[in-house]
Amino acid sequence: MSRGAVRGGGAVLLFLLVWEIAARMIFVPAVLPAPSAIAAEGWARWLSGALQWDVLMSASRLAVGFAAGSLLGAFLGLLFGAFAPVRRILEPLVQFLRFIPPIAWLTPVLIWFGIGEEGKWVLITYTTTFMVLLNTLAGFAEQHRDRMRAARVFGAGSWETFRHVRLPATVPWILGGMRIGMGNSFQTLIVAEMLASNEGLGQLILNSRLQLSTEGMFVGIAGIAVLGILADSAFRAATRRMFQRYRLGW
Amino acid sequence: MSFIAFREVGFRYGEREDAGNSILRGLDLEISRGTFYVLLGPSGCGKTTALNLLAGFEAPRSGSVLVEGRPVQQPGMDRVVIFQGDDSLYPWLTALENVEFPLRMMGLGAAERRSRAEAWLARVGLANHAAKFPHQLSGGMKQRIQIARALVCDAPVLLMDEPFGALDAQTRTILQDELVDICAGSGATVLFITHDIAEAIILADRIGVMRAGPGSALKDEFELDLPRPRNRGSVEFAAVYDRIQRVLGEEVQKVVMREAAA
Structure with a gap:
């Protein structure tokens, strides 16, 4: 170590x-409660299987939303980056939506999708999509005059310039957006689970309060922290390996 | 008809002409085929602008820039550029992949790309660094990659914008000597920008000295017939240096005076 x-x-x-x-x-x-009491409560819940279930529910919601949001955000970002007219038409809409916190959509989402899994997937997808999209656009906005000039000198057309110069330059921004999106997804997830769910770590925290189990609350909070650290470490390790040549800053 | 010609070239930024924004005014310059032409001038005189016009990065406001009688329209692989800094190298590509880039754009197959790029990397002394990324290499090595990337195209015209300006004196001297060797065999026509008189004398067949801006043009030209390789310590070298210094010195003085007055 x-x-x-x-x-x-x-x-x-x-x-x-x-x-x-x-x-x-x-x-x-x-x-x-003391950490030892929280650990004991966590262990009891683990033995009963309840803790695993809550973690599994939260993690699966994050995984689905994160994957869908990353794909959608990167797709939209690349579309905006590759086609300036698309960006000009849709960017005002993006700017309009960006100040609405994802959780503000909870009530309409409940009406549209009900209290089941779909609603949480939609909210986390939305959260991630936005962060990935905005970061990708920031990446495309970065000016590299000599790189672009070199591409023209060495015979790259507009598609080749996109494919071989602008897209690779944006890869670290896309991945950075995914990382931020994952962090924000935890916020969205926990609030959504508190307000509209029967399972998950967010519900564990809220339920424990109703049952006057402060230890249970802290088990939920600690569970979120551990889940977050694991998800982020896994993401960093995987992307570092897969995108070695892009020199990610993590 | 000269191979490369600047005819009455004017360039400025902004729509209307005023006192300060004119970069070039009435620039006439001819470069015959196979010549290593060095453009010398005080800073801000527009020598990089002249190169950008020939590269096709900018279009002249007036006059014309011609290659074989045809006006330059856009950048192209017949006029490859070695940029001043190393920002033009792609950081996500290895040294070898950077040199392969133009060949990839030409649509060549992987095997041919690789063998041609490897040959040029070896030529510039980077055979053992082919798999390294630019950030793992020194400034001099990065400029060597740029040289290999430009020469792998077999272009008739090479444009170099102070390519050694950011390097330390020792590295610069080594790269100057290597560039003389490489260009001697290529038959390419070169436009090389610098403000370093010694560098110009080592490299050039012909040297053009530009006036201080704004509204700069060519002030004087020198034909260099010193045998190569040229010795930086020789009497002949010093004599040429002195002649050029007198012409360039006046222009540098103007810049210094104006900066002091401003």
Whole structure:
């Protein structure tokens, strides 16, 4: 393990230790349960199978929405980037929609798709699509005068310039948009699960409050953190390997 | 008819002409086939603009830029460019793939692309760095990739915009000598931009000195018949240097005075 990882792990352990002491000495468990109590609650839920189910539900919603949103966002971004008229026509619409937080669509989505899985897929797809699209457009907006000039000198037509110069230059932006989109998808997911779901980590947090189980709330919160770290690490590791030549910044 | 000709070329940015925005005014310049022509001038005099016009990146406001009697319309593989910085290399392509790029655009098959590109990489001394990406290479090595990428096209005209300007003095000297060797065998006509008199003397068959801008044009030309390879320490070298320095020095002085006044 690297020195940085050891230090980072040490910081987490120290944080948990301080929390443990503070929880035992200062707070009552209903306000702030100790990490050990949260771990015990998590373990109990794991043994019953309930925790796995919540994680699986949340993860599957994220996976579907993230995959669909990434594909759709990249497709639209490339379409906008390749065809300037398409961008001119549709960009005002994008600018109109961009300030509406995805969760604002929750109520209409509930009416259109009901409380089932489809509604969550739609919301997370929307969240991801937007981040990927906006980032891809930012990538296309970046000017590389000499690269473009070299392409013209060396005989590239407009399609070849797109395929061999502008598209590769945008790859890191697309992947960066996917990463941000994944982060934002967690927010959308948790709110959607709290307000309109019977399963998932968001519902675990809300339900625990209703059952006065502060430990359960923190199990849900910790579950989100762990799921997020795992998803992001997996994404970074996979893209680093697949897109080695693009020198991603992670 | 000369091979390359600038006739009464004017260029400016912006629609209406005013005191400051005219870059070139009435530039006449002829380059015969196979000549290594170096354009010298103080900074801001429009020498890069002249190269951009010949490359087809910009169009003249007045006059014409001709290659074999035909006006330049757009960039093309008959006039390849070696750019000043290394931003023109594609960072996601290896050295070899960058050199293959023009061949790919020509539609050549993978095997031929590879063998031609490898031959040129070897020629510029990068045979062992073919699989490296530009960011893994030094500034001098990146300019070598650019040289290989331009020469792999077998273009009749090579345009070089201060290609060694950003390199350290040692690397620059080495690359100048290598460029002399490479161009001697190619038969290409070269337009090379620089503000470095010594570099011009090492490379050129003919040197044009431009006036200080705005509204610059050619001030004087020098025919160089020193035998190659040219020795930077020789008496003849120093004599030519001195003659050019006197002509160029006046123009540089104008720029300095104007900058001081502004």
